[in-house]
Amino acid sequence: MILVDPNKPVYRGNTHTHTQNSDGRKSFDEALDIYAALGHDFLVVTDHWKIGPETRRGKMLVMSGIEYDFLDVPNQALHVVGILPGGADPGLDREKDNRDYNYAIRRINEVGGAAVLAHPHWSLNTLDVMKNVGDVVGAEVYNAVSGLPFGPDRAVSTAQLDVAAANGRLFRFLCGDDTHYYLSEPGSGFTMVQADECTPEGIIAALKRGSFYCTQGPLVHAASYDPEARVFSVDCSPADMVVFYTDAPWAPARCVAEKGMTHAEYHAVDRDHFVRCEVIDASGKRAWISPVKA
Numbered sequence: 001m002i003l004v005d006p007n008k009p010v011y012r013g014n015t016h017t018h019t020q021n022s023d024g025r026k027s028f029d030e031a032l033d034i035y036a037a038l039g040h041d042f043l044v045v046t047d048h049w050k051i052g053p054e055t056r057r058g059k060m061l062v063m064s065g066i067e068y069d070f071l072d073v074p075n076q077a078l079h080v081v082g083i084l085p086g087g088a089d090p091g092l093d094r095e096k097d098n099r100d101y102n103y104a105i106r107r108i109n110e111v112g113g114a115a116v117l118a119h120p121h122w123s124l125n126t127l128d129v130m131k132n133v134g135d136v137v138g139a140e141v142y143n144a145v146s147g148l149p150f151g152p153d154r155a156v157s158t159a160q161l162d163v164a165a166a167n168g169r170l171f172r173f174l175c176g177d178d179t180h181y182y183l184s185e186p187g188s189g190f191t192m193v194q195a196d197e198c199t200p201e202g203i204i205a206a207l208k209r210g211s212f213y214c215t216q217g218p219l220v221h222a223a224s225y226d227p228e229a230r231v232f233s234v235d236c237s238p239a240d241m242v243v244f245y246t247d248a249p250w251a252p253a254r255c256v257a258e259k260g261m262t263h264a265e266y267h268a269v270d271r272d273h274f275v276r277c278e279v280i281d282a283s284g285k286r287a288w289i290s291p292v293k294a
């Protein structure tokens, strides 16, 4: 099973951005300039309950998106990002449709879009709710604005996503800047999408088939899992550590540390039901490869 294909093009983008069209501090135009200057291939603008236009800024593709938040999910928040081709409108009414997140996810899919569960750690999403979430392309493993100094220290959602995976619900991982303040969030995490072409349809199709990984900086050049041999293999930019996460309490060689390493492998043990990989570079930045069934 090829998880990152060394022979396919990869496009770098941010799937979660706010502007002054909701509670972001920069205008739509300023936001596009900031992300174009970062060299991103694509940007999805996801204002709260407001769909932005699809356009380009220089070489950068600007995709339509939206973020919905839902009331009455017991003891937690629940936010869903919709990535929408050509500004397609799921047709939700903020006053009427602010309770049923699975209806929103269904509508995003029905108009040809891709849905993402946003910042599950910030939201304190429970296992029951995460198992009930409908057809999403993944969840944000890293959300910049959910961390210091913008929010509580809940930028990284691996603990919850691992509990979900251990209970049979494997979310694929995306990074989202969730830019509001335009300080250190832009470009702090991005999703690397292996699309046939950098068009809205190409990016959405690649997200739906799971052809992506996400990162704060380190690059993954190739990754695969062989279910027969039960071996997870990764080739990456120079790293100080590669860590393989599973649900077994203990496994040999789970954590491989060697300065400047560019390859690592993990042999799953009997008790592993899923396996995923993190690449950590010398500055502590991480890349995440989504969990697969072991």
Ligand SMILES: [Zn+2]
Residues within 6 Å of the ligand: 067, 079, 118, 119
């Ligand atoms: Zn949110």
Ligand SMILES: [Zn+2]
Residues within 6 Å of the ligand: 016, 017, 018, 067, 178
């Ligand atoms: Zn947001």
